[in-house]
Amino acid sequence: MANAWWGSHLLSRGADDDLWAISSVPVTRGQLRTAVADLGRRFREQGIVEGSSVLLRMKPSFTYLHVLLALWSRGAQVVLVDFRLKPAEYEPLVDLVRPQYVVAAAGAEGPVAGFRQDSEFTVQRLPQGRPAVDGIRLVQFSSGSSGRPKVIGRPADSVLAELDRHAALPGIPGRTDRVMLLNSVMHNMGLVSGVLHALAAGAALIVPPTLRPAEVVRLMARTEATAVYGTPVHYDLLTRLASRPALPALRLAVSGGELLPQETYEQFRAHFGVPVSPVYGLTEIGLLAGDLSGTTAPPQLGAPVPGAEVKVVGDELYVRMDRSPYLYGDHADRFTDSWLRTCDRVHQDPATGVLSLLGRADSMIVVGGLKVDLAEVENVLLAHPRVNEAVVAHGEVIEAFVAADEALTPDRLIAWCRERLSPVKIPKRFFVMRQLPRNSMGKLVRDRAEMRERVTSESSPQVQGDR
Known part of the structure; x- marks a missing residue:
């Protein structure tokens, strides 16, 4: 079968x-x-x-x-x-x-x-x-954002089950829909949520020959796209267009891969009249949660989709699987007794079941005997009005890699952090540049050694050394 x-x-x-x-x-x-x-x-x-x-x-x-x-x-x-x-x-x-x-x-x-x-x-x-x-x-x-990728193997039944979960999600594109697919077809959301679901459901795909935002939107208008699938990076670029044609057929925008920034969510809705709906999944098993009703906003991910069995232990999300998804390696730290540890920290609403993303479980470090959540430090930096992106990593000390406009200096970021974080949480080194490097999936690079190498070789950042 x-x-x-x-x-x-x-x-x-x-x-x-x-x-x-x-x-x-x-x-x-x-x-x-x-x-x-x-x-x-x-x-x-x-x-x-x-x-x-x-x-x-x-x-x-x-x-x-x-x-x-x-x-x-x-x-x-x-x-x-x-x-x-x-x-x-x-x-x-x-x-x-x-x-x-x-x-x-x-x-x-x-x-x-x-x-x-x-x-x-x-x-x-x-x-x-x-x-x-x-x-x-x-x-x-795996995306390799924090180290060498794991090898993930999926039997046909796993993908079939994922397609069933897609079909059970209210509002999912069907036979009458035309879906603009911005996600890479080499990765899970583009391949399964996009290509394979469209084949199963009878939807038509629109695959742009270029990802230049103006041309993407013109193609959406010309083909009467009813839905668009993308990542936060795609939606951020689309919101920056100075002018755009009307898209009267557009009813759905879906984002996955990483959490959509609140500002991007609000600007896309204001410019295009459609809220961006979240979906959440893992390469290991595919779609796990989502809400296409337009009522879920960041940091919410939606409720677990029908067919997905999850549990929250402490504040960490686990998903049940029949077998380990990992090949050619022992990953007992991630898969034990039929439960896969996602390393994503979530809150689940007891009344609705809706999951909200809190950060990564593996972003916790200990400095001077005190626990520091690097995600918390990132959120403080992202709250600065001139900061566009931020990655906080830890080696010998805490380091912050920040994408911001040219007027923002490391000294100003230090002052900002001092007002909002206890001393142990403030990064010791700041690298400020116009843009942060991303991996092949479009996600921010999080491996500290790779980040430092790419930042110093590809750009000329403002650097604040040890304080």
Whole structure:
């Protein structure tokens, strides 16, 4: 049953002339089915069979999605690797998962130039590769915001269950919807919440060939988009547009990946007339909570979706899973007795079940015998009217990396913190710049060593040393 889904379950939905997606040109479901079948035959000739392990590394394109679906139709395990990784990041992952095949586009590395219609690729067989882990069809990596990514394996039943959770969420896009997808199709929200849910529900996808905000909004108007999926970064950019066409069809905006800033939430609603609705999930299991009614505002995440079993221990969120999602490593600190520790601190309203994000459980440190929550320090910095982004890390001392306008100096931030934090909580070093570095998922980098290296090599920050 599970393998049948990967081959044909979703692809069989809808008529051949139904619209599947729009980018530079529209693509029908019939065209999708034909492309996937042709590639399936090509992969069969190259020896890819049930249980083969295949690493996929391509820039976003319809060809990327065709290849992914065709590999699944052959019963292969597909390892998704972000094309933007540097060799020093990419090569250790290949050594760790040891795929039997690598499917990669020429020039897969480097910055994205937008979503493409077509992409040429090669198939390479690796003689020392190992077959798929039993039952695993999708392999991804954690975002790596606080260290080396974990290897996450999901069987088909896990993704099927996630799609059922999507279908049970009131207000989710359906057959009459056209969804502007800004999330990367290489990661869970873009792939499952976007591509696979749209296939299952009969919604049409709009995948912009460029992420330039003005062109995104014009495409939304031209295609009469009814919904938009994105991250807080996307919504922040859209709110900065000086002018925009009317979007009378737009009924839904959905954000995931990290907490949406209150200011971005308010500005998007004021400019576009639609509140941004939160969804919350993990790469390990997918969608867990959300509210698409338009009544939930940051830091609320919504209630657990039907089919998700969660519990709050202390103030930390746990989710029940049938098996550990981690491959090639012992992660007993994260998965014990069928419960996955999310490391997210939440409050759950006892009356409504709505979850609100408090911060990370692993943001707690001890300084001089006193506990300091780095998330609290970040929130104080973010409350400054000239601060746009902030990451607070701890090595030998607490360090703050702050994105702000040029007029803000470290000395002024120190004064701001002294008024709002006890001395033990005030960062000893400040790095102030125009923009903070982000990882391949668009999330802020949180690994201290990587942050310091990238900040000092890519920009000229104002630095306040030890005080």
